[in-house]
Amino acid sequence: MSYATREALSAFRRSPLLTGLSASMIALALYVVGLFSLATFNLQEALETLEERVEIVAYVLDGTTPDEMELARSELTALSEVLAVRTVSKARALEKARADLPEFQDVLGDLEWNPLPASLEIQLQPGSRTPRAIQRVAEATERYDFVEDVLYGREWVDKLFTLRHIGAITSIGLGAAFAAVAALIIGTAVRIAIYARREEIHVMRLVGARDGFIRQPFLLEGMLTGLVGGILATAIVFLTYLAIQSFLFDLEWLPRSWVALGIGAGGLFGLLASGFAIGRHLREV
Amino acid sequence: MIRFRDVTKEFPRRGAALKDVSFHVPKGQFTFLTGHSGAGKTTALRLVHMADRPTHGEVLVSGFSSLRTSDRDVWKLRRRVGFVFQDFRLLPARTAVENVGFALEVTGTPRKEIREKAHRLLGQVGLSHQAGALVHQLSGGEQQRVAIARALVADPLVLLADEPTGNLDERATRGIIDLFREINAMGMAVVLATHDLELVRASPETHVLELDHGRLAFDSHAQEVA
Numbered sequence: 001m002s003y004a005t006r007e008a009l010s011a012f013r014r015s016p017l018l019t020g021l022s023a024s025m026i027a028l029a030l031y032v033v034g035l036f037s038l039a040t041f042n043l044q045e046a047l048e049t050l051e052e053r054v055e056i057v058a059y060v061l062d063g064t065t066p067d068e069m070e071l072a073r074s075e076l077t078a079l080s081e082v083l084a085v086r087t088v089s090k091a092r093a094l095e096k097a098r099a100d101l102p103e104f105q106d107v108l109g110d111l112e113w114n115p116l117p118a119s120l121e122i123q124l125q126p127g128s129r130t131p132r133a134i135q136r137v138a139e140a141t142e143r144y145d146f147v148e149d150v151l152y153g154r155e156w157v158d159k160l161f162t163l164r165h166i167g168a169i170t171s172i173g174l175g176a177a178f179a180a181v182a183a184l185i186i187g188t189a190v191r192i193a194i195y196a197r198r199e200e201i202h203v204m205r206l207v208g209a210r211d212g213f214i215r216q217p218f219l220l221e222g223m224l225t226g227l228v229g230g231i232l233a234t235a236i237v238f239l240t241y242l243a244i245q246s247f248l249f250d251l252e253w254l255p256r257s258w259v260a261l262g263i264g265a266g267g268l269f270g271l272l273a274s275g276f277a278i279g280r281h282l283r284e285v
Numbered sequence: 286m287i288r289f290r291d292v293t294k295e296f297p298r299r300g301a302a303l304k305d306v307s308f309h310v311p312k313g314q315f316t317f318l319t320g321h322s323g324a325g326k327t328t329a330l331r332l333v334h335m336a337d338r339p340t341h342g343e344v345l346v347s348g349f350s351s352l353r354t355s356d357r358d359v360w361k362l363r364r365r366v367g368f369v370f371q372d373f374r375l376l377p378a379r380t381a382v383e384n385v386g387f388a389l390e391v392t393g394t395p396r397k398e399i400r401e402k403a404h405r406l407l408g409q410v411g412l413s414h415q416a417g418a419l420v421h422q423l424s425g426g427e428q429q430r431v432a433i434a435r436a437l438v439a440d441p442l443v444l445l446a447d448e449p450t451g452n453l454d455e456r457a458t459r460g461i462i463d464l465f466r467e468i469n470a471m472g473m474a475v476v477l478a479t480h481d482l483e484l485v486r487a488s489p490e491t492h493v494l495e496l497d498h499g500r501l502a503f504d505s506h507a508q509e510v511a
Contacts (some may be wrong), residue, residue: 003390003393014378199374203374206334207387207439208360208363208364208392208439209360209391210391213393
């Protein structure tokens with residue numbers, strides 16, 4: 001085992017209170033980031049569910065032949081923004097209306113002729129649910145002579161897109177702010193740890209240790225403390241998630257990649273904060 | 286070995302701690318650096334250790350010049366210069382033998398070699414029986430012996446001591462001075478800073494440098510008073 005590893009590990013043994021305090025501070029800082037991530041992830045999920053409902057419906061004139069409908073279906077499917085196109089015949093539209101609107105059973109049940117038009121239901125690719133992409137597909141659909149009307153809830157799509165935009169900007173802004181606060185707290189925790197070991201650093205310099213050699217155990221210790229803090233934070237966020245799930249409302253747990261990223265961020269913050277703090281300390285002494 | 290050439294050291298608020306000081310400490314020499322408190326003894330030792338740099342002039346230590354040695358390379362010099370302080374500066378969480386071995390750990394010496402050498406050095410300063418003791422379990426004199434063993438373990442060319450007996454009683458002081466004599470007898474240069482003139486008078490044949498308000502007032506080799 002190298003000197004740096006031995007020293008970094010022995011710091012946990014020699015001053016468990018201080019190391020525990022540092023790890024707890026990091027955990028609390030990352031807990032806030034974790035809670036924010038949980039909220040952001042669930043908001044994203046909710047928005048995606050709403051976005052999945054975005055579709056364009058093109059009503060066609062009576063008398064449109066199945067061949068014309070099929071041609072339009074295959075041409076629209078070929079557009080890069082389009083995921084799938086479904087043709088709905090007049091008969092199917094009536095059948096669906098009867099099933100979806102049981103309260104109008106009397107009206108829809110005794111019809112002498114079918115007043116509902118056939119239609120094309122166009123689903124969009126996940127990345128193409130923006131107002132501009134929807135507009136493009138709607139315009140391409142309107143070009144067919146037999147298309148009478150194209151509906152997609154323009155106002156609703158615009159609002160959804162604005163909401164997503166605000167969500168993304170808030171996530172980046174608040175996420176960066178929380179991360180900065182976490183970095184500051186971690187930096188302070190590491191500085192306290194370095195201050196507690198200033199005598200050791202002084203003696204190391206006295207006996208001819210190179211600065212790189214002095215840095216190594218502190219960097220490793222900072223990274224380990226950060227990782228422990230990251231794991232602790234994940235555990236507390238998970239407990240909070242369970243509590244919300246049990247007592248308030250349904251939530252999705254974070255994907256594994258997000259959890260790994262969070263713990264990794266703890267380690268990275270610890271490493272960077274240590275590097276910064278020890279570098280500054282070495283310049284000062 | 287150690288040469289000061291017209292060295293002046295000024296500090297921003299304190300003014301000049303050393304003024305135009307020149308002297309030479311040859312290889313294997315025992316030197317007392319003496320003077321009242323604030324005369325500049327500690328500043329002179331810090332300049333030898335390159336913990337500070339002269340404002341003017343040059344300090345040369347075993348081929349290392351204060352003008353040409355960069356901060357990045359100071360560690361090379363420090364492995365050749367042992368340093369002992371009045372307050373020992375031992376690491377309290379480590380045992381005596383770990384404190385001694387610490388000076389070798391930072392050089393990347395294999396652990397087995399560190400253990401052997403640290404135990405040998407502790408034996409040399411008469412503390413074999415206290416190898417496993419923590420710092421607080423040792424007396425002041427014993428702690429200073431551990432600090433001396435630590436300063437010697439990397440085989441330096443010169444040993445600097447800044448008021449090493451300042452915190453010790455008379456008996457422990459005698460023991461430490463005898464130890465420095467023994468170390469010097471093995472061929473290592475020793476520069477011992479002290480304001481205790483009794484110690485200096487007890488060794489009339491020893492090289493003496495006396496500082497007074499930052500100036501070199503006396504050099505027994507030069508036999509002149511400034």
